[in-house]
Amino acid sequence: MSRTAAVLPLLCLLAACGADPEDRLEKARAHLASGAWADAAAAASQGLAAGAEGPTAWRLELTALEGEARAGRTGDVLARLERLAEAWAAQVTGALYVQTAGQVKEAGDAAGAINVLDAGARRFPDDADIARAIDQLQASGSAEEIERLRSLGYVE
Numbered sequence: 119m120s121r122t123a124a125v126l127p128l129l130c131l132l133a134a135c136g137a138d139p140e141d142r143l144e145k146a147r148a149h150l151a152s153g154a155w156a157d158a159a160a161a162a163s164q165g166l167a168a169g170a171e172g173p174t175a176w177r178l179e180l181t182a183l184e185g186e187a188r189a190g191r192t193g194d195v196l197a198r199l200e201r202l203a204e205a206w207a208a209q210v211t212g213a214l215y216v217q218t219a220g221q222v223k224e225a226g227d228a229a230g231a232i233n234v235l236d237a238g239a240r241r242f243p244d245d246a247d248i249a250r251a252i253d254q255l256q257a258s259g260s261a262e263e264i265e266r267l268r269s270l271g272y273v274e
Contacts, residue, residue, distance in 0.1 A: 139170035146181040159185030187221035192230030212238050212245030232266045
């Protein structure tokens, strides 16, 4: 088999995959818009694996995070937030943790949302956004949410 014949299928496969990070970002955003949360996270992860850098990488990370959160993949969310807090320290804020916790809760994982807030409170102990979100849960959360907050030391 000639070298060209062996390489041609590989090039076609790469072209079909749309491995360009910007293409993956657009695809991921389209999946978010259509409610295909897991597909959005997967497309964003593919864009990151394709070598995204700078602002494109950050947008892909946020898109993957939202897809994971809305899909209720709390373990993946917590791992990504931890990694982002190290790699993108200047961009990661308490507000991101609050927003992500809201997305996790909307996905039906109230305990997971509290875990996201707790991770944010440990990273940003003086953050007003996180404190407000926890206070709001203390005031209006379900019995299970209050119990989860109690187990983490937020309610006496």
